[in-house]
Amino acid sequence: MIRRMSSRVPVYLFFILISAIVLFPVLISVFTAFKTGPELMKSSPLALPESWQFGNLITAFKTGNMLVGFRNTAVLVVVSVILNTVLGSMTSYILNRFDFRVKKLIMAMFMVAMVIPFYTTEVSRFQIIKSLGLYDTIFAPLLIYAGTDLLQIFIFLQFIEKISSQLDESAMIDGASYLTIYRKIIFPLLLPASATLAIIKAVDIMNDMYIPYLYMPSKELHTLSTALMTFVGQRSSDFGQLSAAIVIVLIPTIVIYLLLQKYIFAGIAEGAVKG
Amino acid sequence: MNYNLQKKLVIFGFLFIPVGLLMLFLLYPTLKLFQFSLTDWNGISESFSYVGLKNYVMAFRTEGVWDALSNNLLYFIMHLVFIPIEIMVAVLLNQKLRASHFFRSIVFMPYILNGVAVAYIFSYLYNPINGPLNALLGAAGLEGLIQSWLSDPNVVNYSLVAVSLWRFSGFHVILFLAGLQSVPQDLYEAATIDGANGWHKFRFITVPGIRRVIEIVLFLNVRGALQVFDIPFLMTQGGPGTSSSTFTVYTIQAAFKYNNYGLASSLAVMLMLMIIAFSMVQSKLLGGKGDE
Numbered sequence A: 001m002i003r004r005m006s007s008r009v010p011v012y013l014f015f016i017l018i019s020a021i022v023l024f025p026v027l028i029s030v031f032t033a034f035k036t037g038p039e040l041m042k043s044s045p046l047a048l049p050e051s052w053q054f055g056n057l058i059t060a061f062k063t064g065n066m067l068v069g070f071r072n073t074a075v076l077v078v079v080s081v082i083l084n085t086v087l088g089s090m091t092s093y094i095l096n097r098f099d100f101r102v103k104k105l106i107m108a109m110f111m112v113a114m115v116i117p118f119y120t121t122e123v124s125r126f127q128i129i130k131s132l133g134l135y136d137t138i139f140a141p142l143l144i145y146a147g148t149d150l151l152q153i154f155i156f157l158q159f160i161e162k163i164s165s166q167l168d169e170s171a172m173i174d175g176a177s178y179l180t181i182y183r184k185i186i187f188p189l190l191l192p193a194s195a196t197l198a199i200i201k202a203v204d205i206m207n208d209m210y211i212p213y214l215y216m217p218s219k220e221l222h223t224l225s226t227a228l229m230t231f232v233g234q235r236s237s238d239f240g241q242l243s244a245a246i247v248i249v250l251i252p253t254i255v256i257y258l259l260l261q262k263y264i265f266a267g268i269a270e271g272a273v274k275g
Numbered sequence B: 001m002n003y004n005l006q007k008k009l010v011i012f013g014f015l016f017i018p019v020g021l022l023m024l025f026l027l028y029p030t031l032k033l034f035q036f037s038l039t040d041w042n043g044i045s046e047s048f049s050y051v052g053l054k055n056y057v058m059a060f061r062t063e064g065v066w067d068a069l070s071n072n073l074l075y076f077i078m079h080l081v082f083i084p085i086e087i088m089v090a091v092l093l094n095q096k097l098r099a100s101h102f103f104r105s106i107v108f109m110p111y112i113l114n115g116v117a118v119a120y121i122f123s124y125l126y127n128p129i130n131g132p133l134n135a136l137l138g139a140a141g142l143e144g145l146i147q148s149w150l151s152d153p154n155v156v157n158y159s160l161v162a163v164s165l166w167r168f169s170g171f172h173v174i175l176f177l178a179g180l181q182s183v184p185q186d187l188y189e190a191a192t193i194d195g196a197n198g199w200h201k202f203r204f205i206t207v208p209g210i211r212r213v214i215e216i217v218l219f220l221n222v223r224g225a226l227q228v229f230d231i232p233f234l235m236t237q238g239g240p241g242t243s244s245s246t247f248t249v250y251t252i253q254a255a256f257k258y259n260n261y262g263l264a265s266s267l268a269v270m271l272m273l274m275i276i277a278f279s280m281v282q283s284k285l286l287g288g289k290g291d292e
Helices: A001-032 A035-040 A055-063 A066-095 A103-114 A121-130 A141-146 A150-160 A165-173 A180-208 A208-215 A225-235 A239-274 B004-035 B055-061 B063-094 B102-111 B117-127 B133-139 B156-181 B183-191 B199-207 B212-228 B228-235 B247-256 B261-289
Strands: none
Touching: A001 A239, A001 B063, A001 B102, A001 B117, A001 B133, A001 B156, A035 A239, A055 A066, A055 A239, A055 B055, A055 B183, A066 A103, A066 A141, A066 A150, A066 A239, A066 B004, A103 A150, A103 B004, A121 A208, A141 A208, A141 B004, A150 A180, A165 A180, A180 A239, A180 B004, A208 A225, A208 B004, A225 A239, A225 B117, A225 B133, A239 B102, A239 B117, A239 B156, B004 B261, B055 B261, B063 B102, B063 B156, B063 B212, B063 B247, B102 B156, B117 B133, B117 B156, B117 B228, B156 B199, B156 B212, B156 B228, B183 B199, B199 B212, B212 B228, B212 B261, B228 B247, B247 B261
């Protein structure tokens, strides 16, 4: 028994080392956020704050446009995740339950979309967004995020396959329309799969930087990411306030992570092993 | 309503918006890229003229493009080197370890954190004057290792690759862990009865069991390394010079900073072709080694 325990010691040390590497950058930023200007000048950056001062956090929150950032990020996440879930499940329902002429073509189009590079496509998408009059409105990122993709469709298709089509047929005998079948049978049974996908999508949107940066430059349309970029651009040498803004932006994702970890891991496992 | 008519209506009605969004915001812009890549358009003026393959020739001759691409290569290689370590961490996490859930949460955390915040955290960490990393090296008696992490052209790309490793390795670990957990336990028990040692079990049960996940991670690595953007864009803008630029940073700057949409579009087209080519080569290589 003791030999077993002692053989585990290197493993624990290894994980403690990993934890230190992961936590060091984050903790240093938290310490710095609570230090005053003079303290930053004289003390080691590795030291704990002498006393925990909230001044930087308050300044960063007020002048960093953080409230607007929270609001816009929340609106973007909620609306686009709902739209994305509805559109993705509708597409998968049609692709699984019906045969029609252009089905293969549509699948092929979603496949092509998989190899389109993330950022460089903005070079031409930018012109399209502009000509549609969507530039500098919240609709530009909303419509980009709302679209479904092959990975989401694949995961939904696996779940729909498990929903017996006898359920559809007996509903049809009762006179239900296809729309009713989707609303009352398919969509509710897809909800567990949707939940995990939605959380992953929400984290992606919350952490996205370039689409809001490019399409919503106005101050009142800043997200958490772009508000932080602007704030840092204005005061790149005041590390106390800079770290405070970073900490404020980190809080929402950390809270979500702590609350929803189980689903995030489940969602990733779903995509990796079965996808 | 009869089901035949209804079927047509529901197919059209349900697919109209998703397929419309796909075509409008992904496929059409891609076609446009092909078109722009053959022009001298500056992104602003009403008119442009076709210049044939001039932009492609120019891209091949521009040193900055090659510099950028070699920086992408370093991301690819370093993430590749980390794959065995990531698998090892996943194997250790998969054991019945006290606090393994806690360590799992820690390992995955960097991936969840806001990417902009992470980039700026490391900008601060690498700060040359009273920066935390140099202070840490000083405290550990390793003054010799102190660097100008972000301003020395020979060091900066390594500094940025380290941020990428910090941010994405945990994600790979969790993918491998998911793969490990799908390997049936009785295979290991049977192997133990047959007298297999730890290495044999790893080589003949674990590795084949997570083969699919390894393929996914390799595929993600190719796509990710070719498209690195956030970290250099936020931390160095590709500088000093082009010493930490990447293919995507170079493309975006060509378009939005220097208004050379023709060149930027040709770079974007080439990037897409590279993604397709490398993915195909990789699946060929992996497919050839398989048991099929």
